[in-house]
Amino acid sequence: MSFLAPFATLFALLAIPIILLYMLRLRRREQVVSSNFLWQQILQDREANTPWQRLRRNILLILQLIILALIVLALMRPAQVVPTITSGKTVILLDASASMNATDVNGNTRFAEAQEQALVLLGNLTADATSDDQISVIRVAETADPLTPYTTDFQSVRQAVLNAEVGQGAGDWSTALTLAAAGSQGASNFNIIIITDGGISDSGQLPENIPAPIIIPVGESNANIAITALATRTLPGQAPQLFAQVRNYSDVPVEIALNIRLDGELWDSISPEISALSARSFVFEVDEPFATIEAELVLDDRVTDFLASDNNAFTVASDASTRRVLFLSNQQNVFLEEVLRSLPNVQIFRGDASSTALPSTPYDLYVFNDYLPDELPDADMLIVNPPRSSELFTLLAETDDTRNISVINRGHPLAAFLSLDSMNLRAFRPVSNVDWATPIATSEGGAFIYAGEDRGRQIALLPFNLLDSDLPLQIAFPILMSNLIEWVAPANIISGGTAFSVGDVVRINPPLEATSVRITLPDGATRDLNITGDTIVFSETVQTGFYIVDILQDETVSTAQVLAVNLFGTGESDIAPRTGTEIALGGGILVEDAEEQRGFREFWQLLAWLAVLVLLYEWYVYYARLRVPADLETGVRRSTARR
Secondary structure, X not given: OEEOOHHHHHHHHXXXXXXXXXXXXXXXXXXXXXXXXXXXXXXXXXXXXXXXXXXXXXXXXXXXXXXXXXXXXXXXXXXXXXXXOOOOEEEXXXXXXXXXXXXXXXXXXXXXXXXXXXXXXXXXXXHOOOOOOEEEEEEEOOOEEEEEEEEOOHHHHHHHHHHOOOOOOOOOHHHHHHHHHHOOOOOOOEEEEEEEOOOOOOOOOOOOOOOOOEEXXXXXXXXXXXXXXXXXXXXXXXXXXXXXXXXXXXXXXXXXXXXXXXXXXXXXXXXXXXXXXXXXXXXXXXXXXXXXXXXXXXXXXXXXXXXXXXXXXXXXXXOOOOEEEEEEEOOOOHHXXXXXXXXXXXXXXXXXXXXOOOOOOOOOEEEEEOOOOOOOOOOOEEEEOOOOOOOOOEEOOOEOOOOOOEEOXXXXXHHOOOOOOOOOEOOEOOEEOOOOEEEEEEEOOEEEEEEEEEOOEEEEEEOOOHHHEOHHHOOHHHHHHXXXXXXXXXXXXEOOXXXXXXXXXXXXXXXXXXXXXXXXOXXXXXXXXXXXXXXXXXXXXXXXXXXXXXXXXXXXXXXXXXXXXXXXXXXXXXXXXXOHHHOOOOOOEEHHHOHHHEEEEEOHHHHHHHHHHHHHHHHHHHHHHHOOOHHHXXXXXXXXXXX
């Protein structure tokens, strides 16, 4: 709050003569009464011999001083410094990231303060708007969400700001700035205004032709205690270990209580002290089975913590599911069998190659080496050196033109980190009728490694004898087999592990027999997803907690897996506010430092109206005192009539 005319305080000196007038001896008004018996106290005027009297409590004096104070304040023109914008095209970027949930602004959230700032901007623009002025608002949360297009309907923009809600993850500032910059097309006067607490990551620079954005900072404190890491691991022959980290972002040391729950039940609790601006790590030996772990911070009233959403963290057991592989071969191939056995979480089962029928037990992967059954399984397969053609391919005449071996499809999962430049191959049999497959490796005589999908089955085809090459002796062989296992039978139905941050995209790989996927959110709501391909993308990770992924087969849950979503990893727990000069987005400036972008919100009109209302009340009190009681007037008239 500031005053545009501070010298108007001199008018407050008028209070002196007002007070002096009330200290002068009163000149009493003569009034005819029936008797002076009740007026003895007034007749005994102790100050009759002096022009001054002791100042007594008087409501009229108090009201008149209040009126004077209000008038003086109005003349001083009190005003609040607020951002203002010039006419033209304007876009407001409203920070709705998780740190805007902090409650350090007079007990309100930073997002509520940001909304208030945006409404002030809209009010200033509305007052001076022309028909060419347009404004748009973009909410920057886990995604950049345009609340309104560019419009002259300021009331709809105001309502959109009021209806906006804060998010729970990091802000997508890169997309938001791109959308904002796109609005400059065709605008002769363009403004970008960012209302934020400064939690903007390295989002790049705005184009040079875009004016420097105006930064309106919100937030006051850095006081926050957060769980910044929670993970488990299991070493062979040892009990699972739990790792947790707690960070104190405030300037004072704090004592906390850290509770650990296994599958929802309290398992352990510790009460460490965390030094100022530092972190402490904790390792627990978990000596009992579990599926999920939740860590919770419990803080007493002595600890200042303005952001509560990072006081809980979640993780799941790190054990990966075991892949069951059926191996069938008509020749002794130690290299192939041993490399499969060496892969983690792979269980090998040897089949009877003398039988052309497969066992009824299902497997995650079928490996056929110099062998093909009468009927191919409805499952994933690796076919090496097939003895004959099948419904999937047609074998051609053998060729020994194996010069210039190379990997030609680097984008395929089977080719990840794979190099065959030094491989030697004696001969192979080219194939035809493989429209379902993509060549992975080739030579002068054609492709000799294929991979693709046929009727939901992921299939890799190697139409050559491994013993006719030096591939089993090269590092490329275990890499190829590992890529194959992860491609056809991933360890988890969820790609990339089970730990995610708010706003991350989750990729789900449903089994072949799955008909749909159901995801249960932390708040209990469910989302049903149809299977339209090999991978399902789920992006509604806007809550922290456990998500249950159920794989359905004809409305029956066949497989279930749990994933955890946390706030850590987003940088939102560091709530220390940053000014505009600390944010580099093409020369962003702090609004208070930009004279041409500064405006004032004045309050003198309100004070003037209050002065008028008090004056009316003072007038009422004054004339109420002059009114003679009705009974007294009647008595005076009767006394006069008798005389």
